[in-house]
Amino acid sequence: MRDAIKNLVSRPKVVIVGGGFGGLYAAKALASAPVAVTLVDRKNHHTFQPLLYQVASAVLSPGQIASPLRSILHGARNVEVILGEVTGFNVGARRVLLKDGSELQYDYLIVAAGARHSYFGHDGWQRNAPGLKTVEDAVEIRRRILLAFEVAEREAYLTGSHRPLNFAIIGGGPTGVELAGAIAGIAREVLGRDFKAIDTRQARVMLFEGNPRVLRTYPEDLSRKAEKQLQELGVEVRTNSRVTAVEDGRIKVGEEWIETSVVLWATGVFASPLGKALAAQAAGVEVDKSGRVSVSPDLSLPGRREIFVIGDLASLKDADGKLVPGLAAAAMQEGRAVAANILRDLRGEERLPFRYWDKGNMATIGRNRAVAQVGSWHMSGYFAWLMWALVHALLLSGFRNRLMVMREWVWAYFTHSRSARLITGDTDVPTRQPRQVEVDVRPETDARGMLESRVVVS
Amino acid sequence: MRDAIKNLVSRPKVVIVGGGFGGLYAAKALASAPVAVTLVDRKNHHTFQPLLYQVASAVLSPGQIASPLRSILHGARNVEVILGEVTGFNVGARRVLLKDGSELQYDYLIVAAGARHSYFGHDGWQRNAPGLKTVEDAVEIRRRILLAFEVAEREAYLTGSHRPLNFAIIGGGPTGVELAGAIAGIAREVLGRDFKAIDTRQARVMLFEGNPRVLRTYPEDLSRKAEKQLQELGVEVRTNSRVTAVEDGRIKVGEEWIETSVVLWATGVFASPLGKALAAQAAGVEVDKSGRVSVSPDLSLPGRREIFVIGDLASLKDADGKLVPGLAAAAMQEGRAVAANILRDLRGEERLPFRYWDKGNMATIGRNRAVAQVGSWHMSGYFAWLMWALVHALLLSGFRNRLMVMREWVWAYFTHSRSARLITGDTDVPTRQPRQVEVDVRPETDARGMLESRVVVS
Numbered sequence: 001m002r003d004a005i006k007n008l009v010s011r012p013k014v015v016i017v018g019g020g021f022g023g024l025y026a027a028k029a030l031a032s033a034p035v036a037v038t039l040v041d042r043k044n045h046h047t048f049q050p051l052l053y054q055v056a057s058a059v060l061s062p063g064q065i066a067s068p069l070r071s072i073l074h075g076a077r078n079v080e081v082i083l084g085e086v087t088g089f090n091v092g093a094r095r096v097l098l099k100d101g102s103e104l105q106y107d108y109l110i111v112a113a114g115a116r117h118s119y120f121g122h123d124g125w126q127r128n129a130p131g132l133k134t135v136e137d138a139v140e141i142r143r144r145i146l147l148a149f150e151v152a153e154r155e156a157y158l159t160g161s162h163r164p165l166n167f168a169i170i171g172g173g174p175t176g177v178e179l180a181g182a183i184a185g186i187a188r189e190v191l192g193r194d195f196k197a198i199d200t201r202q203a204r205v206m207l208f209e210g211n212p213r214v215l216r217t218y219p220e221d222l223s224r225k226a227e228k229q230l231q232e233l234g235v236e237v238r239t240n241s242r243v244t245a246v247e248d249g250r251i252k253v254g255e256e257w258i259e260t261s262v263v264l265w266a267t268g269v270f271a272s273p274l275g276k277a278l279a280a281q282a283a284g285v286e287v288d289k290s291g292r293v294s295v296s297p298d299l300s301l302p303g304r305r306e307i308f309v310i311g312d313l314a315s316l317k318d319a320d321g322k323l324v325p326g327l328a329a330a331a332m333q334e335g336r337a338v339a340a341n342i343l344r345d346l347r348g349e350e351r352l353p354f355r356y357w358d359k360g361n362m363a364t365i366g367r368n369r370a371v372a373q374v375g376s377w378h379m380s381g382y383f384a385w386l387m388w389a390l391v392h393a394l395l396l397s398g399f400r401n402r403l404m405v406m407r408e409w410v411w412a413y414f415t416h417s418r419s420a421r422l423i424t425g426d427t428d429v430p431t432r433q434p435r436q437v438e439v440d441v442r443p444e445t446d447a448r449g450m451l452e453s454r455v456v457v458s
Numbered sequence: 459m460r461d462a463i464k465n466l467v468s469r470p471k472v473v474i475v476g477g478g479f480g481g482l483y484a485a486k487a488l489a490s491a492p493v494a495v496t497l498v499d500r501k502n503h504h505t506f507q508p509l510l511y512q513v514a515s516a517v518l519s520p521g522q523i524a525s526p527l528r529s530i531l532h533g534a535r536n537v538e539v540i541l542g543e544v545t546g547f548n549v550g551a552r553r554v555l556l557k558d559g560s561e562l563q564y565d566y567l568i569v570a571a572g573a574r575h576s577y578f579g580h581d582g583w584q585r586n587a588p589g590l591k592t593v594e595d596a597v598e599i600r601r602r603i604l605l606a607f608e609v610a611e612r613e614a615y616l617t618g619s620h621r622p623l624n625f626a627i628i629g630g631g632p633t634g635v636e637l638a639g640a641i642a643g644i645a646r647e648v649l650g651r652d653f654k655a656i657d658t659r660q661a662r663v664m665l666f667e668g669n670p671r672v673l674r675t676y677p678e679d680l681s682r683k684a685e686k687q688l689q690e691l692g693v694e695v696r697t698n699s700r701v702t703a704v705e706d707g708r709i710k711v712g713e714e715w716i717e718t719s720v721v722l723w724a725t726g727v728f729a730s731p732l733g734k735a736l737a738a739q740a741a742g743v744e745v746d747k748s749g750r751v752s753v754s755p756d757l758s759l760p761g762r763r764e765i766f767v768i769g770d771l772a773s774l775k776d777a778d779g780k781l782v783p784g785l786a787a788a789a790m791q792e793g794r795a796v797a798a799n800i801l802r803d804l805r806g807e808e809r810l811p812f813r814y815w816d817k818g819n820m821a822t823i824g825r826n827r828a829v830a831q832v833g834s835w836h837m838s839g840y841f842a843w844l845m846w847a848l849v850h851a852l853l854l855s856g857f858r859n860r861l862m863v864m865r866e867w868v869w870a871y872f873t874h875s876r877s878a879r880l881i882t883g884d885t886d887v888p889t890r891q892p893r894q895v896e897v898d899v900r901p902e903t904d905a906r907g908m909l910e911s912r913v914v915v916s
Contacts, residue, residue, distance in 0.1 A: 082616075
């Protein structure tokens, strides 16, 4: 091991910032190549983001969609993984700055730091409307969803009625559509039999989209089909609806206030601040309004051939003139492309411009439902859903996780159950209006089928 | 469903506080009985505590050892589960007080609120030496263990050496022994191949026990065997060692200060404050120095036949004159026994005193090693370990979890790998002493086999 590391010292140093799809696939493509690679990430794991909503909706456990970068790359002897937070760069000296004050020198730098949510200047909304980008986000969203049902059950049991169970998802892109379908599925198919005082099917799931249709990057017929499938699941789809305020327990849509149990944020992406940090050091580099860095056709920084920017942090019209979308598939292809161009450099060959291979788009909408577009081929419903499941299981990195996830899906499919329904963290939500002493027990049900207090409360 | 609930109203009300082994088994034993049961817990899940250390050591995921109480009990139509925190009782009015101000009335009350760690008055130690009682505790301990290796790797990579990787476990009972064995196993067998700059086998695992031997509730020969097996795994066992201070990055043992990366607390149990709350309302009830409530032979509160206290919160010499130990098996038996006595009351029969059936004791010590005592039969080594695995898999509640856990164990056994190695939460630990600018790269290794900086740091 030590000898192997010694041998690396004379090799060109490639530093990769970020272990998402872009960074990970660049590192994989450089494994065994005559370079010494250092991959830096704030997390110890790669997260399979397309399945994060399944953790949020209690289908999968975090460990099933995230693997330690160190184990994914353990066979790559020329790749070192370090856990650390990159705070900036010294482009002139070719150094990456880490939060703890140390620095990493590079010959080539690949910045794949991704994006987070943007609250369009309303950062205060984050507390009441979390977004879904990390495993921690998913566990927090799962906590909120499951806790909402628990609090309603307690309230119905203790006071005879409960606040409306309203789930609001803001943003009708793939994440919003998938979350809305998943929550409707939980309420209708999974939790019902476990709750005795509430009828979980009465939960309202509302999806708000500012544009005239959901999935607006998809062909229009698929948007319509997705909307229809959501409605079949009981989701209220509200297009042309702008959320103008998010507060504790309610949101404002246009002029209307809506009481909410859980609000989720599935819109607004803003690239990592490392994009701006790079641009500040390199003349002529542009950053767009979403924080993305405009890159040259080979994904390098204009005027800085040794620096590449890929994934959600990059903005590029590819060789065919199409804007490369912010998808996992695009980031993977970019990671591989920059690795190939670095190796071309080392062999003294010409770099190739990046060409995005559009493999299509798919989004699931609960059980048995999905929409998919592959070239001019549009699909929806059961077959699209089967294809979605197959493709995503195949893409999951790691033979092990793939098997576990497929097993979990088969189980959930046939039993209508969920195996990851833990609430961890804070569970302290007050019951509304505990009643003052009542002397006796009156078994009655109200109009919504809720149990009147069968215990005396005071 | 609603009809079923109406039918319950005229039934005697049994309130169970706590969904651990005692409370859960009482609820299970009362399923289908002519009573209306309400089980209250602060968590939505039952935790299989004997396997918590396997979550802490990244073998199992939280979802594999914890199941929602609501789903475990979903077939029990006369059992309602509510998520809530009990703050006290009004024994005269037969009411349980919840944190949100509401109350639950009972005809019978079963208090099974368990125990937490005690820091012997040094509550400040908790921050630096977390204990292991909940899923959240286990995930936090896992985070600290894995992060310690990551920080050492980064430090070795960036500065050429790293602070000693010292794991200190305070308390040589079953939890301490299992944690020490598991950490030694991770360091020696699991992580080695994934880390390139450090030699994880150099990690020191120290187990401190104030008494002359580990596992002091076990027969002496098994204590000696456990100590020997720990030493084979490389654990330094320090008996007769009292920890007198716990600070950030170091502990004091007797007069010696020891530098530490991770400190875990596996000693000192103190019963839930609900024991004292009960005693304050009932004349003649005693609470011992560990906060446990002395109960009558039928596990009821002296002078309050309608209140039972079971599990770690209860102190009882059983009908054979033996002190009932604080074990999962004992709590289960107590839960079933009070359920049976309640049903005897309802049928007008005499109550029976509780009799503990001692099924024995077992603790694992890493892979292939364990000690077990069943009556006068003492075992250690591989066979004891196999028996441990079989018994614990069988005890796991839920057909599903049992299969998943066994699969996970088989996988981990044959591949020497771990599937639950996620670090979630904070990862921001500074690297020690980042060096000031060095001009070149010097590949050298120091005495402990650590890599000298192969990157320039400043």
